[in-house]
Amino acid sequence: ALTNIDLQLQFCTSQPEALLLLAAGPADHLLLQLYSGCLQVRLVLGQEELRLQTPAEMLLSDSIPHTMVLTVSE
Incomplete structure (x- = not known):
């Protein structure tokens, strides 16, 4: 079974809908x-x-590089 996740992802897009x-x-x-x-x-x-979402006022489809970090541990 999966017990730990350490993920860092950088993305830059103007698309409001995207599979990352x-x-x-x-x-x-x-x-x-x-x-x-x-x-x-x-x-x-x-x-x-588990479901998470950034706040609606924090739009990430602004063609600026963004880095997200996800850490999950049991």
């Missing part, structure tokens, strides 16, 4: 996407699900 990362297995997956310019994170580990 999809890592999927039989029961688990990690999805990072831009939706209406906001970063959404969805992590499913077995029966547990």
